[in-house]
Amino acid sequence: MSDYAISTTALTKRYGAKQALNELTLSVPVGEIFGLLGHNGAGKTTIVNILTTLLEPSSGTAVVGGHDIGTAANQVRRTIGYLPENVQFYDNLTLGENLMFFARLSGVHQPGRRIGEVLGFLDFTGHESQRMGTFSKGMRQRAGIAQAILHEPSVLFLDEPTSGLDPQGVAKLREIIIDLNTELGMTIFMNTHLLAEVTKTCTSIGILSSGTLIYQDSVAATLASFPDQDSLEDIYLHIEAGQRP
């Protein structure tokens, strides 16, 4: 298997006349927590939708978890987990019932045992009998992660995972993401606007501007390369400003 969990070659997406992604070539090594940054409309959700096989590119290729998104989409789906920005559940069912439904849908072996294992890992045991409609945003996000990892994916995609969370929720999510990476060995790909969180959570970043990848490096190298800037937020704004005419 390749050293890369994700690699794209000249990935392009057009929505009619709108060019959302412009020949994007990007590689994320196995074991990274990769944060994709970019202004509103930069193309972040489009990339995630293509890499998770929800959307077809106009041209170009991508390999995720060792499988080509064009020729082996089913294998890609078995290899990845995905937490969308607004995760959907059956709100009148309990957490346990929801997870059992999704576990059966994705053919998880011994689903009851696996659900217990996942909830234990996420520090979420004891909520199985609670109706999802009563969950806070933070609890829904944790339930969304439980659902996304039931089938033991090797690559996990998170779209704006901290959106709408309070500081405690953000801190708990950070702890979970780092544990998934360090204890279970998952490669994580996340879209985010919360730059302070990226410094604490991610090992590498990419910056997307109007469909073009304008920067990619490790967080440590990025912070070292811009000693005059106080924070990753300042570095991001500095790099983005360099793109403007």
Ligand SMILES: Nc1ncnc2c1ncn2[C@@H]1O[C@H](COP(=O)(O)OP(=O)(O)OP(=O)(O)O)[C@@H](O)[C@H]1O
């Ligand atoms: N279905 C669509 N039809 C037409 N244009 C679209 C469609 N989906 C996205 N776009 C456009 O493509 C560009 C990239 O959109 P995308 O949602 O990928 O950006 P984003 O970086 O995720 O933005 P945000 O941070 O606001 O979520 C934007 O200009 C958007 O308006």
